Amino acid sequence: MIKSRLCDLVGIKYPIIQAGMGPFGTNKLCIASSNAGVLGLISSSGIASMGFQPEIYEYFCRTGGADPQADHETILRTIFQQTLDQTREKQGIFGINVMVSAEMMEVAELIVKTMIRAREEDPEMRKRFKVLVTSAGDPLPWADTVKKTDLVWMHVIPSVKAAQRCKKAGVDVVVASGHEGGFHTSWEPVHSMILLPAVVDAVSDEKTLVVGAGGFCDGKTLAAALILGADGAQMGTRFLATAESDFHQLWKEGVVAAGDRGTLVARGFVGPARWLKTPRSEEHARNTLQKSPGVFLGYPDDYATIDMSLIEFEIESINAVYRGEKDKALLAAGESAQRINDMPKVNEMVQDIVNAAEAILKNVPAKHIA
Ligand SMILES: Cc1cc2nc3c(=O)[nH]c(=O)nc-3n(C[C@H](O)[C@H](O)[C@H](O)COP(=O)(O)O)c2cc1C
Incomplete structure (x- = not known):
């Protein structure tokens, strides 16, 4: 064993x-x-x-x-x-x-x-x-x-x-x-x-x-x-x-459905976060690039300096999961979703x-x- x-x-x-x-x-x-x-x-x-x-x-x-x-x-x-x-x-x-x-x-x-x-x-x-x-x-x-x-x-x-x-x-x-x-x-x-x-x-x-x-x-x-x-x-x-x-269920099904290169990184509540790749998370990543570039450049920022609309977008998108609104949902998952x-x-x-x-x-x- x-x-x-x-x-x-x-x-x-x-x-x-x-x-x-x-x-x-x-x-x-x-x-x-x-x-x-x-x-x-x-x-x-x-x-x-x-x-x-x-x-x-x-x-x-x-x-x-x-x-x-x-x-x-x-x-x-x-x-x-x-x-x-x-x-x-x-x-x-x-x-x-x-x-x-x-x-x-x-x-x-x-x-x-x-x-x-x-x-x-x-x-x-x-x-x-x-x-x-x-x-x-x-x-x-x-x-x-x-x-x-x-x-x-x-x-x-x-x-x-x-x-x-x-x-x-x-x-x-x-x-x-x-x-x-x-x-x-x-x-x-x-x-x-x-x-x-x-x-x-x-x-x-x-x-x-x-x-x-x-x-x-x-x-x-x-x-x-x-x-x-x-x-x-x-x-x-x-x-x-x-x-x-x-x-x-939406979140679980998202993991199962994710394929090759199925995730990306964008802002999360407490720093960079990995999300399933969807049109919604791609929009979040584009916003992150503008409003919290440290996520991609490797330097930390916090709520005192970033545009809080990024965090509001994340909260709204996770609430959307609860309501079963697939198009508005952000779903966090690891690269292993691919497997x-x-x-x-x-x-x-x-x-x-x-x-x-x-x-x-x-x-x-x-x-x-x-
Ligand atoms: C949806 C989701 C939520 C998570 N929430 C937390 C959390 O609240 N606290 C924490 O320490 N890590 C959290 N993690 C990270 C996990 O604890 C774990 O370290 C990570 O998932 C390991 O990588 P894997 O997804 O490739 O297995 C979360 C991960 C996922 C996928």
């Missing part, structure tokens, strides 16, 4: 992480993933959509079993409890993804505090709600809070420099996120084929694990991640297009991925060693 240090550290069966994905959330997907033996992640960014994406906010709460009228802490607690209850039979392990960018800081603090409190109050929650995955920001300011707990701490980074900062902060698992990946990507991006082995060389040791993200979607790419020295792979786009995924042609059930998909990876890895010596 395929396994890695990630399985031992987290207590999962297979070295795969179902990625955090907003704004629709992954409340149901996390349960299916956790029950399938991989690390399921709840996505928290939906909680920040209350003011400007009310329909998506309501959807995010309801899929978590929560009342949208309740306060944020109660909503989060309800989502955590629903996940715990619905993964009890299989004793699934799960975690949460929290974006810690400047735009999300206030809500990020509330989420982490609520998670820690929920775990302190319930031993079962503590045992199985085990992982915090921070992303889109600096890990160091979180070190004091996280290192006082027994959480497994993962942080998503786009560069060797950022991986070294994770090491300084005491992050347990560095998730190296390459430019192939869906939705937010880096201002100065590097693809997984270069980034992952570079991060492994820079920080992987007996205390620090490395996981690849961006482009990983099947047995071949999982096997490749392990061969490049990683302890596992995080998959977003692949899990988005599954039967249990919380994302709108995804079905919408399977999570458990069957995970089995196919691990069986294929195992067969590849078993054959490597016979095929390539004389």
Whole structure:
């Protein structure tokens, strides 16, 4: 059976992480993933959509079993409890993804505090709600809070420099996120084929694990991640297009239908982002070129300097997905959409991925060693 240090550290069966994905959330997907033996992640960014994406906010709460009228802490607690209850039979392990960018800081603090409190109050929650995955920001300011707990701490980074900062902060698992990946990507991006082995060389040791993200979607790419020295792979786009995924059907079908060279990069909420290529996203990319050229030139800008009509266009286009308005929709996804042609059930998909990876890895010596 395929396994890695990630399985031992987290207590999962297979070295795969179902990625955090907003704004629709992954409340149901996390349960299916956790029950399938991989690390399921709840996505928290939906909680920040209350003011400007009310329909998506309501959807995010309801899929978590929560009342949208309740306060944020109660909503989060309800989502955590629903996940715990619905993964009890299989004793699934799960975690949460929290974006810690400047735009999300206030809500990020509330989420982490609520998670820690929920775990302190319930031993079962503590045992199985085990992982915090921070992303889109600096890990160091979180070190004091996280290192006082027994959480497994993962942080998503786009560069060797950022991986070294994770090491300084005491992050347990560095998730190296390459430019192939869906939705937010880096201002100065590097693809997984270069980034992952570079991060492994820079920080992987007996205390620090490395996981690849961006482009990983099947047995071949999982096997490749392990061969490049990683302890596992995080998959977003692949899990988005599954039967249990919380994302709108339009979004899932968009991933399945994407063909050769099916994505492009344009502005997202917190920086550059990868979208499925459509007339709408091409219009957004043209606007980005004019109003946020740093996306293509590699220098960061923020809400203080950019023309906010770009962000308004994005919000309007994601709201359009909720309403099923295909022509007005913007759909984030990774380059791996090109290799995804079905919408399977999570458990069957995970089995196919691990069986294929195992067969590849078993054959490597016979095929390539004389
Ligand atoms: C629709 C979508 C939404 C995403 N939302 C988030 C998010 O809220 N937080 C985050 O850290 N990453 C987010 N990501 C990135 C994923 O967590 C993951 O790193 C990425 O999808 C990996 O690349 P892949 O799509 O090639 O598998 C999102 C990705 C997609 C496709």
